[in-house]
Amino acid sequence: METASLASPLCTSPAANYGNYHPLKSSMLKSPKRHKKLTSRCNIGSTFCIRNGFSRKTMAVSAAQSEKELVITKKKETGERRIVxxxxxxxxxxxxxxxLFHTSLLEGVTGISDIQGFDCSExxxxIAAEIKSLSTDGWISPKIAKKADKYLIYALVAGKKALVDAGITEQVSGxxxxxxxxVIIGSAMGGLRVLNDGFEAIKVSYxxxxxxxxxxxxxxMASAVLAMDLGWTGPSYSISTACASSNYSILNAASHMIKGDTDIMLCGGIAGLIACNALSQRNSDPTKAARPWDADRDGFVMGEGAGVLLLEELEHAKKRGTNIYAEILGGSLTCDAYHITAPHPEGVGMVSxxxxxxxxAGVAREDVNYINAHAxxxxxxxxxxxxxxxxxxxxxxxxxxxxxxxLIGHLLGxxxxxEAVATIKAIQTGWIHPNLNLENPDKHVDxxxxxxxxxxxxxxxxAMSNSFGFGGHNSSILFAPFKGN
Structure with a gap:
């Protein structure tokens, strides 16, 4: 979803406080000293310390300050554990x-159609991007499949398929x-269907x-049940930062591994279909409804699903002799502290x-040649x-x-x-998917x-993958082809 950009000092991500660590260490700002209550949206600065390796540098940031003036010294820790x-x-x-998901993206297939899951005639x-059929056979026990909310089912299936894709058989798992x-699986809202069912049930009788x-x-619960199923006793929790939940989860998982807490982690995000404002009403032509950067766009299209990555510490992966898709070079999380939904007109938070x-990550901007945008x-x-x-x-x-x-609408958390899956597959295959419905580009876009x-x-x-969420939660992750040195 849209986010607000920086109008006041950058704040520490709420997810970064778990266990007192920083996602990918130097990407996060230390919590600022208590500052005066904001009296306006602009022209208010504050001072922060950036932890960069074992050193600290002080930086003053003002909302009125140009993004070009935001200078951050590059530094990469030597001997840092690499995450793939x-x-x-x-x-x-x-x-x-x-x-197959990536193949469909390359072919320009859209997942958006008339809603079939419930009566929305009024x-x-x-329209939405629904999951119309999903077999849980062999992935989830019938007991859980019958009672669990869709968001939990999606997470379990996607998580176990990531394990299989990585060659984690039952023997290897043992x-x-x-x-x-x-396990860190993010979700914007959790199980809304079971919550609604509970409200309706209590109207009749407790x-x-x-x-x-x-x-x-x-x-x-998605992270918890998946961890229980696998017997994984390392860190297991969820992050809810609206549409940025997945990126926050991936970066926090990588942070645990860089710190040496873990060697392997499942991470990603899930979403079930819900109602929301700011939606496209192009009901007569669903396949044309999602049209980022097009002048005729009228809102986003809701979608549902899950994406899960299996991350491993490099030496752990090498020891297993498994296939490596890509390497995570680094990433960042920032807080806009501006507005619950609207983006700042200068986009300072996104830029920072x-x-x-x-x-x-120690990456020059000229080296980034692909961005999978939030858009x-x-x-x-x-x-x-x-x-x-x-x-x-x-x-x-x-x-x-x-x-x-x-192509698939907005999957919230x-x-x-x-999008990380699409980005990593693009790195692996050398093919990036089209922008569907970009027929009349916005006049402000080249x-x-x-x-x-x-x-x-x-x-x-x-490659950079961006996700920005309601509440001003910004996130950017850098992926690159793995180089075996």
């Missing part, structure tokens, strides 16, 4: 296999040190309420997030992100940008994980930097 992606799992409107929006294996009413509605990601297909969200990319990267003719949401209606061949040097 070895497994991909996905449950999406285009199928429940990560590799609603102004009657050889893992499970105290060093963890005796009608399911004993699973509370447990299966909790956001953390991308710049911090580059600085934390929700809303006028403010698309434009602010595009402008922020230009401010961060300049007009680099080699930089290509697309939006996975143009799962969007970042599904379409030359955007992928067109057909897939494109691209040798990716470094």
């Amino acid at each position: 992606v070895t497994g991909l799992g996905a449950v999406t409107p285009l199928g429940d296999d990560a590799h 609603f102004p929006t009657r 050889e893992l040190d499970k105290s060093r294996c963890g 005796k009608k309420m399911s004993p699973f009413y509370i447990p299966y509605s909790l956001t953390n 997030c991308m710049k911090k990601a580059l600085a934390q 929700p297909s809303t006028r403010l969200g698309d434009l602010r992100e595009y402008q922020s990319v230009i401010r961060c990267f300049g007009k680099n003719p080699e930089l290509r940008m697309n939006s996975t949401k143009s 799962a969007s970042g994980a599904a 379409a030359k930097g955007l992928v067109g209606p057909m897939k494109e061949r691209l040798h990716i040097k470094v």
